[in-house]
Amino acid sequence: MTALDEIKIGGLGASRKRVEDNRFxxxxxxxxxxxxxxxxxxxxxxxxxxxxxxxRSIDATKAWSIPGVRMVLTGEMMAKRNLAWMPTLSYDxxxxxxTDKVRFQGQEVACVIADDPYIAKDGCEAIVVDYEPLPVIxxxxxxxxxxxxxxxxxxxxxxxxxxxxxEVGDKAGTDRAFEQADVxxxxxxxxxxxxxxxxxxxxxxxxxxxATQKLTVYMTTQAPHIIRxxxxxxxxxxxxxxxxxxxxxxxxxxxxxxxxxxxxxxxLASILLEKPVKWIEDKTGNLISTGxxxxxxxxxxxxxxxxxxxxxxxxxxxxDHGAFFxxxxxxxxxxxxxxxxxxCYDIPAAHLTxxxxxxxxxxxxxxxxxSFRVTEAMFFQExxxxxxxxxxxxxxxxxxxxxxxxxxxFPHRTPFGxxxxxxxxxxxxxxxxxxxxxxxxxxxxxxxxxxxRLLGIGISTMTEPLGAGNSREYDILGIKMFDSAExxxxxxxxxxxxxxxxTQGQGHxxxxxxxxxxxxxxxxxxxxxxxxxxxTAPFGMGTYASRSTPVAGAAVAMASRKVRAxxxxxxxxxxxxxxxxxxxxxxxxxxRSAPDRGATIQxxxxxxxxxxxxxxxxxxxxxxxxxxxxLTWPFACYIATVEVDPDxxxxxxxxxxxxxxxGVRINPMIVEGQIMGGLTEAYAMANxxxxxxxxxxxxxxxxxxxxxxxxxxxTPGFELHEVVTPCPHHPIGAKGxxxxxxxxxxxxxxxxxxxxxxxTGVRNIDMPVLPDRVYEAITTGRDVSGAPPVRxxxx
Ligand code: MCN
Ligand code: CUN
Numbered sequence: 039m040t041a042l043d044e045i046k047i048g049g050l051g052a053s054r055k056r057v058e059d060n061r062f063x064x065x066x067x068x069x070x071x072x073x074x075x076x077x078x079x080x081x082x083x084x085x086x087x088x089x090x091x092x093x094r095s096i097d098a099t100k101a102w103s104i105p106g107v108r109m110v111l112t113g114e115m116m117a118k119r120n121l122a123w124m125p126t127l128s129y130d131x132x133x134x135x136x137t138d139k140v141r142f143q144g145q146e147v148a149c150v151i152a153d154d155p156y157i158a159k160d161g162c163e164a165i166v167v168d169y170e171p172l173p174v175i176x177x178x179x180x181x182x183x184x185x186x187x188x189x190x191x192x193x194x195x196x197x198x199x200x201x202x203x204x205e206v207g208d209k210a211g212t213d214r215a216f217e218q219a220d221v222x223x224x225x226x227x228x229x230x231x232x233x234x235x236x237x238x239x240x241x242x243x244x245x246x247x248x249a250t251q252k253l254t255v256y257m258t259t260q261a262p263h264i265i266r267x268x269x270x271x272x273x274x275x276x277x278x279x280x281x282x283x284x285x286x287x288x289x290x291x292x293x294x295x296x297x298x299x300x301x302x303x304x305x306l307a308s309i310l311l312e313k314p315v316k317w318i319e320d321k322t323g324n325l326i327s328t329g330x331x332x333x334x335x336x337x338x339x340x341x342x343x344x345x346x347x348x349x350x351x352x353x354x355x356x357x358d359h360g361a362f363f364x365x366x367x368x369x370x371x372x373x374x375x376x377x378x379x380x381x382c383y384d385i386p387a388a389h390l391t392x393x394x395x396x397x398x399x400x401x402x403x404x405x406x407x408x409s410f411r412v413t414e415a416m417f418f419q420e421x422x423x424x425x426x427x428x429x430x431x432x433x434x435x436x437x438x439x440x441x442x443x444x445x446x447x448f449p450h451r452t453p454f455g456x457x458x459x460x461x462x463x464x465x466x467x468x469x470x471x472x473x474x475x476x477x478x479x480x481x482x483x484x485x486x487x488x489x490x491r492l493l494g495i496g497i498s499t500m501t502e503p504l505g506a507g508n509s510r511e512y513d514i515l516g517i518k519m520f521d522s523a524e525x526x527x528x529x530x531x532x533x534x535x536x537x538x539x540x541t542q543g544q545g546h547x548x549x550x551x552x553x554x555x556x557x558x559x560x561x562x563x564x565x566x567x568x569x570x571x572x573x574t575a576p577f578g579m580g581t582y583a584s585r586s587t588p589v590a591g592a593a594v595a596m597a598s599r600k601v602r603a604x605x606x607x608x609x610x611x612x613x614x615x616x617x618x619x620x621x622x623x624x625x626x627x628x629x630r631s632a633p634d635r636g637a638t639i640q641x642x643x644x645x646x647x648x649x650x651x652x653x654x655x656x657x658x659x660x661x662x663x664x665x666x667x668x669l670t671w672p673f674a675c676y677i678a679t680v681e682v683d684p685d686x687x688x689x690x691x692x693x694x695x696x697x698x699x700x701g702v703r704i705n706p707m708i709v710e711g712q713i714m715g716g717l718t719e720a721y722a723m724a725n726x727x728x729x730x731x732x733x734x735x736x737x738x739x740x741x742x743x744x745x746x747x748x749x750x751x752x753t754p755g756f757e758l759h760e761v762v763t764p765c766p767h768h769p770i771g772a773k774g775x776x777x778x779x780x781x782x783x784x785x786x787x788x789x790x791x792x793x794x795x796x797x798t799g800v801r802n803i804d805m806p807v808l809p810d811r812v813y814e815a816i817t818t819g820r821d822v823s824g825a826p827p828v829r830x831x832x833x
Contacts, residue, residue, distance in 0.1 A: 041623035048562030049555040053707035067286040075314040082158035086140035089735020091169035100164040106157040111149040113137035130363035141361035144326035174735040189396035201394035204372035211387035215350025219341035223426040231333040234406040238288025239324040244308035261580025284570035290542035292405030293329030330402025365403035374411030377454035388453035407780035409583040416500040420785035470675040492682040494794025498785035503669040504774030505588025522576035523593035526659040531640030538578010539590035557598030559625025584774030593664035595769040600660035605642035611651035670773035672700040676786040687813030691754035699761040700775035720783020722748040733827035
C-alpha cells in the first residue's frame with residue numbers, strides 16, 4: 039500500500055503553521071481601511087453626547103459650507119427615503135440616524151461626507167444640535183419602575199420598557215423538586231457589560247456604480263451573506279446587484295455580526311454621490327456604540343438532596359438590551375441559548391423565566407465570544423454549582439462527579455430540552471484535578487490559612503452548544519441556519535475552496551485545507567481557501583457562535599466526498615476497472631484485486647479535463663450545503679488557584695489548568711491558540727475589563743486607559759490538556775471550540791477568589807473582581823454588586 043502520511047500532507051491532526059500569517063506578519067494583510075478606490079470620499083459620524091434627549095433641531099448650515107464637505111446626512115434626509123430606521127436581526131427596529139430623540143450616548147445623529155476624514159470630522163464639529171435632556175435609565179430597576187420614562191415611544195403598542203418575556207422548562211416539575219429538597223441554595227449576580235474591542239474597529243467602503251447599477255461594499259462583517267440580504271431589504275436593491283466583500287478582519291469576537299448605522303449611511307451616501315464612500319469607526323466610537331455584550335442580571339436557586347444530588351433548578355434573568363434589541367440571534371429563542379445552562383449535569387427539572395428591557399444604553403447583548411448568551415449561562419451555572427457545594431458542605435469536585443451526565447448516557451436530554459451529543463465529563467475533571475494537584479492544594483490552603491494567607495481554588499466545568507443550526511430550530515429573521523462549501527479541483531490537482539463562513543483570525547485558510555487533505559489526499563498546501571465575497575462564495579450564515587467547524591467545516595468534508603465520488607468514476611475509467619472494484623486509500627484509488635494498479639487523485643483531476651469517460655460531465659468540483667442534525671457539544675474543565683492579599687484585595691493567579699474536549703482536532707496548534715486567547719479574555723473579564731455607565735448614562739470605559747486590554751505582562755500562564763470524544767454526528771468528528779475558554783473561563787477565576795475568602799460568608803462579587811471590591815467584601819462581609827450606575831466622585 040502507498041497511502042500518504044496524513045500528517046505530512048497537512049491533514050487532520052497536523053499542527054500546520056497558519057498560511058494567513060505569511061501576509062499578516064509581513065504587514066501585508068488587506069483590511070477595509072486598506073481599500074482605496076479612485077475618487078473615494080470619507081465619512082464621519084456625529085454621535086450624541088447625551089444618553090436621552092429630544093432633538094429640537096439640527097443645524098448643518100456651517101458644515102455644508104466647509105470646503106471639501108460633499109454632503110451632510112441627517113435623520114430627516116434619511117426619513118424622506120424611508121431609511122431613518124432599519125430592522126434589526128431580532129425583529130426590532132433601530133434608528134439609523136436619530137430623528138425624534140437620541141436614546142443612548144454615542145447614538146448616530148448625522149454623517150458628514152468629505153474629501154478626507156479630517157474635513158469630515160471638522161464638518162461634524164460644525165453641526166449644531168439643540169438637545170432637550172430627558173431622564174435617563176441605566177438599569178432594569180429604573181426601566182421597570184412605576185412611571186419610568188418610555189425609551190421606545192417611537193414604537194406603536196409599546197407602553198413599557200419590556201422587550202420580551204420568555205420562559206422555558208417545566209414549572210410544575212420544578213416546583214415539586216423544590217418541595218422535596220433538603221437544602222435550597224440561592225445566588226444572585228450581575229454579569230456586567232463587556233466589550234469585545236477587536237484591534238480593528240468597524241468600517242465600510244461602499245461603492246455604487248451608476249453605470250452598472252452594481253453596489254459593492256467592502257466591510258468588516260462576520261456574516262457577508264446576511265448583510266447582503268439586509269441591504270437588499272433596506273436599500274431596496276436587487277440582491278444580484280449587491281456584492282459584499284469582507285476582506286481581512288482584524289478580530290471580530292462578535293463585534294462584527296450586527297448591521298450598524300455606519301454601514302447603511304456609507305451605502306446611501308455612495309448611491310447619492312455616485313462615489314465610493316469610506317467609513318472607519320474610531321476606537322471610542324467602537325467602544326461606546328457597537329458590539330456590547332452581556333449586561334444581564336441572573337438569579338437562581340437549586341433544590342438539593344443532602345447526599346449532593348441536584349433535584350431541580352429555577353432561574354430568572356433580566357437582560358439589559360439598551361435602546362434597541364439588535365443582537366443577531368436565532369428567532370425562536372428570545373434570550374439566546376441561555377437555556378443551555380446546566381446541560382452537563384443530570385437535573386430532573388428546571389424552569390427559566392427571562393425578561394429583556396430597554397434602557398438608555400447602546401444596543402447590546404449577544405456579542406463577545408459567546409454562542410448566543412451561553413457565556414452568561416455557563417458563568418451562572420458554575421457560580422451556582424460552587425455555591426451549592428458550599429451550602430451542602432461538600433467538596434466541589436465531588437459535587438460535580440455526583441451530578442455529571444455519565445459517559446454512557448448520551449444523547450442526553452437536558453432539563454431545558456436540548457439534546458447533548460457526547461462527552462467524558464468525569465475524565466476531563468480528573469485530568470484537570472490531577473494536573474493541578476487538587477488534594478495537595480487543599481492541604482496547602484489549610485496550612486496557608488493558619489499563617490493568615492488566603493488561597494483559593496475555583497473549578498468551572500461545562501458543555502456548550504456550538505454550531506447553529508439545524509435548520510429545524512435555528513434561523514435568523516427566518517433565514518435557516520446551515521452552511522456551505524464549494525470545492526473546485528483544477529487540472530493539475532490544485533484546488534480552490536470557498537465557504538459561507540468568514541474567518542477573522544481563527545485560521546480557516548489553514549484548517550479547511552486540512553479537511554480537504556484528509557478527505558482527498560491533496561496536500562493542504564495545494565488548496566487555497568477563500569471566504570467573504572458574496573459574488574464567489576456559496577451562501578452561508580457566516581462565522582460566529584463557533585459554528586464554522588460544526589457547520590461550514592462539515593460542508594467542506596461533504597463537498598470533498600462528492601469530489602472523491604466523481605474521482606472514483608474517473609479512476610475506474612483510467613484503470614479500466616469497474617467502479618465497484620475500486621478501493622480508496624489516502625490520495626489514491628486502486629484496483630482491489632491488484633493494489634499496485636492505482637490512480638492518484640491528481641491523475642484523476644487531469645483526467646477530468648482531458649480524458650473523461652463517455653457520459654461523464656467534465657470538470658471536478660462540488661458544492662455542499664450542510665444542515666447539521668444537531669449542535670456540537672464540546673466540554674471544558676478549567677481550574678484556577680489564586681492567592682488573595684487580605685490587606686489590599688489584590689489577587690494573583692498561582693496556577694491555571696485547562697482541559698478541553700472539542701472532539702477531533704483539525705489543527706491542534708490552532709485549537710490551543712483559540713483556548714489561550716479565550717482564557718486571556720476570560721481573565722480580563724474576571725479581573726480588569728470595566729465598562730459601565732454613570733447615572734446620566736455616560737459610558738465609563740470608552741478608551742483603553744479605562745477599559746483595559748490584557749497584555750502578556752499581566753496574563754497568567756495556562757497549562758493546556760486535551761481529551762478527545764469524537765462528535766458522533768459530525769463528518770470528521772469535530773466539535774466547535776472558538777469560544778469555550780471565554781465561556782467557561784471566567785467562573786474558574788471568580789470561584790477561586792470567592793473560595794479564598796469563603797470564611798467571610800461573602801457569596802458574590804460581581805466582575806470585574808477588582809481589588810477594591812475584594813477588599814470591600816473582606817472588610818464588610820457583604821456581597822459586592824457591580825451594577826450601574828457607578829459613582830464617579832470617589833475615583
Ligand atoms: N478547530 C480545529 N479543531 C476543532 C475545532 C476547531 O482545528 N475540533 C479550528 C477551526 O478549524 C478554526 C478554529 O479552530 O480554524 C476555530 O474554529 P471554530 O470553533 O469552528 O470557531 P469559528 O471558526 O466559527 O470561530 C468563531 C469563534 C467566535 S464565535 C469568536 S467570537 C472568536 C473566536 O472564534 N473570535 C475570534 N476566536 C477568535 N479568534 C481570533 N483570532 N479572532 C477572533 O475574532
Ligand atoms: Cu457571540 S461572539 Mo462570536 O459568536 O462571533
